[in-house]
Structures are given as C-alpha cells and as structure tokens.
Amino acid sequence: MGLSGNSRRIPDAPPDPRVPDLVRRHAAHRFEKPIQAHNQSAFDWLSERIGLRPTVVIDAGCGTGVSTLRLADRHPKTWVVGVDKSAARLSRGIGYDAARIGHQRGRILWVRADLVDFWRLALAADWRVARQYLLYPNPWPKPAHLSRRWHGHPVFPTLLTLSRTLTLRTNWRTYAEEFGEALATVRRPYAIEDECGGDLTPFEAKYRASGHRLTELRVGAEPRSQAAPSTS
Numbered sequence: 001m002g003l004s005g006n007s008r009r010i011p012d013a014p015p016d017p018r019v020p021d022l023v024r025r026h027a028a029h030r031f032e033k034p035i036q037a038h039n040q041s042a043f044d045w046l047s048e049r050i051g052l053r054p055t056v057v058i059d060a061g062c063g064t065g066v067s068t069l070r071l072a073d074r075h076p077k078t079w080v081v082g083v084d085k086s087a088a089r090l091s092r093g094i095g096y097d098a099a100r101i102g103h104q105r106g107r108i109l110w111v112r113a114d115l116v117d118f119w120r121l122a123l124a125a126d127w128r129v130a131r132q133y134l135l136y137p138n139p140w141p142k143p144a145h146l147s148r149r150w151h152g153h154p155v156f157p158t159l160l161t162l163s164r165t166l167t168l169r170t171n172w173r174t175y176a177e178e179f180g181e182a183l184a185t186v187r188r189p190y191a192i193e194d195e196c197g198g199d200l201t202p203f204e205a206k207y208r209a210s211g212h213r214l215t216e217l218r219v220g221a222e223p224r225s226q227a228a229p230s231t232s
C-alpha cells in the first residue's frame with residue numbers, strides 16, 4: 001500500500017449494536033484456538049532476551065516498525081516490543097530479516113507474529129504491560145467483518161486483561177466509538193479525543209495528509225516512569 005496523501009475516508013456510521021452482546025459472549029467463554037508454532041517461537045525468542053515477567057510497552061500491529069522507535073522515545077525506561085504479522089512491512093521499515101525470528105536494537109525488539117496468539121502468550125507469561133498501543137488497526141468496516149475488529153474478536157477479553165492501559169488510534173471514528181462501547185460493556189473507563197498529537201506512524205502521516213479525522217481512545221493515563229531494563 002502506498003503512503004501518499006490520497007487515501008479514501010471510511011464514512012462514519014453508528015456503532016454496531018451487536019457489540020455489547022458479542023463482548024459479553026466472548027467474556028463468558030475461554031478462547032481455545034491452538035497457538036501456532038511460529039508465534040510460540042517468536043514469543044520464546046523475546047522471552048530469552050527480556051526475561052520473565054518483563055515490564056513492556058507493546059506496539060501491536062506495528063506495520064513497518066517505525067512507530068516502535070518513536071514509542072521508545074516516549075517510554076525511555078522500558079522494553080518496547082513491536083509485533084506485526086507482515087514480514088514484508090517489517091523488513092521495509094526496520095530492515096527485519098525474514099529468515100530470522102526477531103530483530104533487536106537495544107531495548108527495542110520486533111517480532112513477526114500474530115497478535116491473537118501473541119497476546120494470549122503474554123498474558124499466560126504474566127507480562128507487565130506498561131502501555132499497549134493499537135495504532136491504526138485494520139478497520140474492517142463491513143458489518144459482516146465485525147468479528148475481525150479487535151473489540152469484536154474472541155481475543156478481546158485477553159487483550160483487556162493484559163492491558164491495564166491502552167492507546168488506540170484510528171482514522172475511522174466508528175472504530176473508536178465501538179471500542180469504547182466494548183469497554184463500557186465490561187465497565188472499563190476510557191476517554192476519546194478528537195486529535196492525535198504528532199505523527200507516530202506512517203499510516204497516521206498518510207491519513208493526516210489526506211485530511212482524515214484522526215481519533216484517539218485511551219484507557220488509563222500515560223505511565224510516568226518504568227523500571228530501567230538491562231540490555232546486556
């Protein structure tokens with residue numbers, strides 16, 4: 001996908017009324033899909049480097065990985081982990097070598113993995129997530145694709161248990177509003193803001209250049225400080 005400033009806007013729509021029931025249903029059932037071997041390997045690779053029960057910032061669906069570098073500036077004292085399922089995007093952005101399991105620059109690490117497995121592994125391993133960033137997730141705007149949006153997916157309860165704090169950015173306001181409805185269903189407080197400060201990601205820059213309205217949803221305040229990791 002090119003990153004020029006001519007991207008088409010997705011029209012606003014009312015939040016899908018099925019969201020609360022879907023969230024309740026997912027919260028009531030264990031999500032049992034088996035973990036795929038390559039996701040387990042990626043997670044093990046990370047664990048070997050950052051240890052047991054690490055405190056981390058996660059850039060979930062980091063695309064080219066450029067945003068992970070920017071998030072590391074915002075969170076100077078913790079491990080920062082970028083995860084994306086596309087090796088092509090990661091290699092384009094940060095020179096990720098698809099033949100290897102992961103890529104590390106000091107306290108910043110990237111892996112190619114599917115978040116559906118990655119989040120479940122991180123929760124099972126008791127990771128301490130200082131902040132989870134979901135920057136411009138694929139919107140899947142068709143009604144039939146509701147369960148592909150993160151708040152409509154069976155992994156949503158896992159994501160929330162793992163993430164005391166979270167920042168979501170989107171160029172489709174409906175996505176943020178629905179995500180908010182899903183949070184309200186499980187009584188998690190959140191705030192929605194109409195502006196996103198600074199271009200954190202290539203998609204953000206593209207959407208801004210195309211005149212899109214950018215929305216941020218936040219759960220919890222930005223952490224002030226985290227424990228310094230050892231990068232030896």
Ligand SMILES: C[S@@+](CC[C@H](N)C(=O)[O-])C[C@H]1O[C@@H](n2cnc3c(N)ncnc32)[C@H](O)[C@@H]1O
Nearest residue numbers: 061062063084085086114115135136201202203
């Ligand atoms: C619209 S792009 C946004 C990328 C980046 N955050 C940005 O703003 O520039 C969405 C990204 O999410 C990734 N993605 C979608 N579903 C995923 C999944 N289940 N696991 C890991 N990555 C996923 C895609 O590969 C893609 O890079």
